[in-house]
Each structure stands twice: as structure tokens, then as C-alpha cells.
Amino acid sequence: MNAPVKALAMKRRMGGLRRWWRVRRMLALVMAGAGILVAAAYLWTEGVRARSAAAEARAAAAAAAAPYASSLGHALNKRLSLVRGVAAFASVEAAKGDLVQEFVLFADALRTSVSGVRNISLAPGFVVGVVNPVIGNERVLGNDLLRDPRPGFAETVRRAIESGDVTIHGPLPLIQGGMGLIARRAVFLGGAPWGAVGAVFDLQPMLDEANLEALAPRYFYGLRRADGSVIAGDPAAFVVDPILERIHVPDGEWELAVAPTLGWEAMGRDHVDRLPLAAVFLGLGLLIEAVIVLVAERRAALARLVDERTRDLDRKAAELSSAKGELEQFAYVAAHDLQEPVRIMASYAQLLKRHLGDGLDEEGRDCLNHVIDGAARLKTLLHDVQLFIAEDRVPLPTEPQSADAALDAAVDALERKGRGARAAVARSPLPAVMADTRRLKEIFVILIGNALEYRHPDREPAIRVEARREEGFDVLTVADNGLGIEPRYHEQIFQVFRRLHRRDEHPGTGMGLAIARKMAERLGGRVTVRSEPGKGSVFSVHLPLPQPSSHQGTAA
């Protein structure tokens, strides 16, 4: 990878990283915003829900309380009606004169129709004269009602006289013991007060009849008079914002307070408890957040890792490239510099042979010849290696050059080596191609040299060099009638130092076709082979067509 490309890749990576951080920051903002929104929405709905839950709870409590109040009113009125009945009876019987006897019978019947009646009394002249039952109520007989010292007692009697209707007193501690309610009604005879009737009721049976205890355990209650004095239940019920139900009673009203035992809030929660649900949502949110953060961290870590590895790779590639360059430089210099001493050895061996030639015997000349041949082969080998390595360093042609000139040079060079090239090569005119003369000459030397070297033993070598155009390429072909090459070797022959024959059969460095292919590839083309063993081979050199602009130079 070269520097600009690397810089670009780095820039792209950095850009990607920056983008990712931007996305992350945005994601975090969105998450935070969403969190605040959700929290606000939750609080708001919680408020609404709590308010509505409280309203629901109150409505439920009110709905629950109403029947109890009604029952209590009913229980009370039932008893007051009884007193009215007694008063009516008394006024009728008093007029007849046999009141007392009849009253006992009447009261007995009345008393058993309603529970919790302590007594029913008759007070002519407002002094208790008759009481039913007598047992347990002895102490009330003779009680002067208008002079009773108990607070409010006489007052109630006077009110009864004034209103002409039932009045109630109590609940209060009774002479007989326990809490009771005293109801009175004045009896008039001929427009003048005759006396009064009264009844004492136990409070508890009335409450039982109203079934107030059934409010528990969910609710508790309190019952009080309009003046605030508590009649029954828990006074605390009035201070916890209770449901208040009014019960109409003679000369006033009672209030029944009903409140939830555990308070209104508990009542609201109790109704639908959404706290676990909220916790689940919160937990889920946190989990998602955690997963997102984890994934983000992992991605960032991965990006860092990829970055690191890429830098490693780049460094290693640079190291490799530099190592390859050094190795090539070394090989080139070695191949070049080794040729010097080899050439000097060969030259001086030749000088020696020249000066001493006649003085040496057969064996001496043979030895000297081996020195000269070995040096010559080494020089050739080193030359070819240098040629192969130097291929990348030789500049490329900028305009088409004559393939004919290259072929001429190649045939001349081969002819000088006594290979009979001129006689063997038949040629058609070749075009100008995008290959420098030096490279193309080298390619021709290699291909024609091979054709001469690997000639068929039974016939004279015939080599044909031609050119054609084909799909964007100039194709130069060198066809021979030589030994041919088996298909399985068609790729091997282009490899460095790959030889198909022993040296004593055919000399050579094993570099020729590798060089030819490398040169063709460097020129943007290729070298390929078709061959039939025993008949001959055709080597094709593909060279890219000249660009239109480069024609002008050759036309002049």
C-alpha cells in the first residue's frame, strides 16, 4: 500500500470512528431525552392515577357507607315510630281512663316487636308512673322528668312538650346501666300536656341492625351528633377526611363518618398496585441501556482492535516491501558484481591458452577449456539473473517501436553465436508495437534461441515469425517445427530455473522463458504457448495496442 492510499484509508477509518462517536453521542442524548420524557410521563400518569385512584376509593367508600347510614336511620326511625305509637295509644287510653291496665298489655306487645327496648314508660304529669317491664327498671319509677338532674335530661322533656314530636336524649349512661337512648313524646289531653311517654333503647342493637361492624376490616366508622359529641364508633374517623353520611333524627341529625382503615393512599394502592409494573419497566429500560452501552463499548473496542491490526499489517507490509527491495537490490548487485571476477577468470584463462596453447598437451588444453566453459556458463547465468531482476528498473516505452528492428537485432545476435538463425527464420513484416527494442529483441532471442535449441533431430529447423491483431492486442507469434512440449509442462517452462532437459542434452540457464514472460507482463502483455509434442510449438507474445495519441510520433 503506498502512502496516499494508506493516508486515505486512515482518514476513512478516522472518519468512521468520528461518525461512530457522533452516533453514540446522539444515541446517548436521545436515550437521556427519552428517559426524562418517560419519567415525566410516569410521574404525570402516577399523579393522575393517584388522584383518580383516590377519587375511586372515595366513591367506593361513599357507595359502601350510604346503605349503612340508611340502615341506621331505618333502625332508629323504627324505634321512634314505636314511641309515637305509644304516645297515640296513651292519648286515646288516657281519655278513656283505663290507661295503666291497657298500657301493660300494649307495651309488652310493642317491646317484643323491636329488639333492644329496655323499657317503655308512662309518666302522667311528667313523673314516671308505669314502666314495662318493671323488673330491672324499678329505679325509674317516680322519677320526676322535669327535675331530673342529669344534663340535658329535663331539657329534652321540655323540647318534647314544645315540639309535640318525639325527641331523643342520649346515648347516655342509663340508670339501669349501659348506654342507651331515651326517646320521649309528650301526650296532650284536650290541648293541655297530660304527661309523657318514653322508651329507652339500647344503642348496640340499633348498630347491630344497621350491621355497621360489617364495614370492618376495610373501613372503620364514627357516629356523632350534630354538636360533635360522639355517639358510637371511633372518634378518629372524623379527622381522616371521612365520607360523611347524614342521618335525620328528630330535632337534628347524626353524622356517620366512614374512612378506610389504612388511609386513603393505601386504599388507592390497594386498588391496583402498579408499583411492580413500574419497577419491571424501569428494570427493562436499564437492561436495554446496559446492552446498548455494552454493544457500543464492544464496537469501540473492536474498532480500536481493527485499527491496531491494520496499523500492524501496514507496518509489516512496509517491512516486507522494504525487505523485498533490499533482497532484490542485493541479488542485483551480487549478480552484477560476480560477473566481474568470473569474466576476468575466463579472460585470463583464454590469454593463458593463447600464450601457452602450443606448449600444452591435450589434457592441459582440456582442463583450461573446462575453466573457460565453466566461467562462461556462470557469467551467462549471472547475466540472466541480473536481467530478470533488473526488469522492473528498465523504463517502459512511451511510443511504439519497430518490431522488425527488434527481430533483426535478435537474428543478428543469434547468427553471431553460430546458431544458423538467419537460415531458419521465415518472417512477415511486423508492425510497430508498444515494446522497446531492447526488451523485444531479448524476447525474440529467447524464443528463437529455444526453437533452434530444441529442434527436431529428424528435420531442419523452420521458424516462422508473424504478427496479427486480436482483441486489443498486437500478437507476435514464433512458431517452430521442433520437439514440442507436453501440455503438463506448459506452465512450468515459464518458471525460474525450470528446465526440462539435462545440461549435456541442451545447455541453458533455465531463465529464458521466465525473463520473456516477465518482460511481456511488464509491458502490459503476456507470453503463452500452444504445442503438440513431436510437431512443434507456437509461442504468442501479446502486447497492448498503442494509445491513439502515441501514433503521431511514428507517422512523421
Added chain:
Amino acid sequence: MSDDQPEPFHILLVEDDPADAGLVKRAIRDGKILCAVDHAKDGAEAIDFLRRRGERFADARRPDLILLDLNMPRLDGRQVLQEVKNDPDLRSIPVVVLTTSDIEHDVEASYLLGANSFVTKPMDVQDFFDVIRSLENYWFNVVKLAK
């Protein structure tokens, strides 16, 4: 060309390798033309010789031809060539570069723009001698004509 020409043809051989220098000297000695060879053993010595620097080269002859090896210690052939071709006094002396391999011509082309000719040191002694002799003939005639 004839033997009665009294003034010898002056060649400056710039070559660090004594064996190679020996070959060149032998080839010249075997030639038909009367040549005087001065031998500089590296580039720096060659420049000193050409510029007559130091006591040793005070009387140095101006060569008719420089045979220049490329690879030498200290100042190498490329630098010598550059010095010579950039010097108005020396520029007109023809320079023939001796190379170990023909591949060098192409690889070193950009360095060797000023060279008048290249000679690849051949493998065969006879070839080498022939090349040196042909050089002598060519340049001898050219230079004589120029004079």
C-alpha cells in the same frame, strides 16, 4: 593512418581492477596503433589527472579518449562522467564507458547521458581485443580529423 605519425594516441584508462586494466593494456599493446595509456586507479585520481592537480599530475597529458569503468570506490564512473561533462575544458574529450553487463546501459541510462559510447566487457578475450581495437581506430580517426 601510418607509422610515421610521431604523436601517439593518448588514452586515459580509469579502472580500479588491475586484472581488467591488464586486459585493456594488453589489447592496446597488441594493436596496430601507437597508443600511450595512462592508468588512473579510481575516479578521484582520474579527476586529479585531468585537472593536473598535485605534483604528481602537474605534467599530465590531456587524453584523446577516456575509457571509464563504472564501479569504483570513492568517486565512481558516474560521478567522473558528470565532472568531465560539466567542465568546459574537458567536455570535448570523448568518454567510452566500460560496463560489466549490457543490462547496466538501460538501468543506468539516466546517469550516463554524457557518455559517447558504451563497451560491454566481453567474455571472450579475442572479442575484447577486437572491441578495443575498433574503438582505437574509430576515435583515432575522428580525433585526428578534428585536429
